[in-house]
Amino acid sequence: MMHAFLLSFSLAMAALQAPPADAAPALGFPVECVVGQSCLIQKLVDHDPGPGRRDYHCGLLTTNGHDGIDIRLRTMADMRTGFTVVAAAPGTVLRIRDGEADVSVAERTAPNGKDAGNAVVIDHGNDWQTQYSHLRQGSIGVRPGQPLATGDRIGLIGLSGNTEFPHLHFTVRYRGEAVDPFVGAGALPRCSADSRASGLWTPSAVPMLGYQPAAVITGGLSAAVPAKAVTERDPPPAPVSAQEPLILWVDAIGAREGDRQTFTIIGPKGQIVHEQQSVIADGGLSWFAYSGKRAPATGWPSGRYVGRYALRRGDAVVARIESNGLIK
Numbered sequence: 001m002m003h004a005f006l007l008s009f010s011l012a013m014a015a016l017q018a019p020p021a022d023a024a025p026a027l028g029f030p031v032e033c034v035v036g037q038s039c040l041i042q043k044l045v046d047h048d049p050g051p052g053r054r055d056y057h058c059g060l061l062t063t064n065g066h067d068g069i070d071i072r073l074r075t076m077a078d079m080r081t082g083f084t085v086v087a088a089a090p091g092t093v094l095r096i097r098d099g100e101a102d103v104s105v106a107e108r109t110a111p112n113g114k115d116a117g118n119a120v121v122i123d124h125g126n127d128w129q130t131q132y133s134h135l136r137q138g139s140i141g142v143r144p145g146q147p148l149a150t151g152d153r154i155g156l157i158g159l160s161g162n163t164e165f166p167h168l169h170f171t172v173r174y175r176g177e178a179v180d181p182f183v184g185a186g187a188l189p190r191c192s193a194d195s196r197a198s199g200l201w202t203p204s205a206v207p208m209l210g211y212q213p214a215a216v217i218t219g220g221l222s223a224a225v226p227a228k229a230v231t232e233r234d235p236p237p238a239p240v241s242a243q244e245p246l247i248l249w250v251d252a253i254g255a256r257e258g259d260r261q262t263f264t265i266i267g268p269k270g271q272i273v274h275e276q277q278s279v280i281a282d283g284g285l286s287w288f289a290y291s292g293k294r295a296p297a298t299g300w301p302s303g304r305y306v307g308r309y310a311l312r313r314g315d316a317v318v319a320r321i322e323s324n325g326l327i328k
């Protein structure tokens, strides 16, 4: 019986993986990073035709009219290290733009209209194209007319164009219209309980692309409230002195109204030196929060401190971080 079941299951899988009638390209993941580790998916395609927002999973990980997938790095330091953007499918380079500086849009005096920043467009034939935006200045290593295979390097994740954090905005188009790669052309999102929507992704990309309703981008223990601008938040200032405040901060994605967050700081002997819980009244796609305490009059006891942050939705922890700090 078990064998019969396995056989019919694998036949069903084969049917699902057959190429669709519109010859859509099978898409590999366009960045050499591991989602949930070295990079995060911050925004998906908006499926709400009105002023609202709704991602393919009927969640809120999008903004009104967002036509692509935002794959972000955690820190500016990661951007400087360099994360490679690759062709998602075989094709030919249609056009490129380079020369735009890696400057947060929040720091610009005036928008220059080049929202995509440094970008590459690849033609995959049969009216399918992919676009890779916000690339790092000077990183594009392909030229128009060049043939590419899946996984060929095209540039690095950057901060050019209309963006406040280092990320790749990845757009898939069919006949000029944006297509959600988690859904496919002409299909409707199913809001499926199965969080691994395959859409146009290759079978090897799918296991990494499970739907994550929330995530911690970065955070840690520090002696001061970190800068509000994302680009100025790293490296986090570490607590150095027993006389300074001890603050646990977090930069997260997908916090929602009604979520509960807990900040806990644990001292060298395992004792809780600070704890704060609150209910989030108004979350959003980006969530920056912190909680901490002044040093006691006698100073913090020296040793290793642990900061723990948890974001809860109902009974489930949807995002968390644990971070160490040392007070001498």
Ligand SMILES: [Zn+2]
Residues within 6 Å of the ligand: 043, 066, 068, 069, 070, 169, 170
């Ligand atoms: Zn985007």
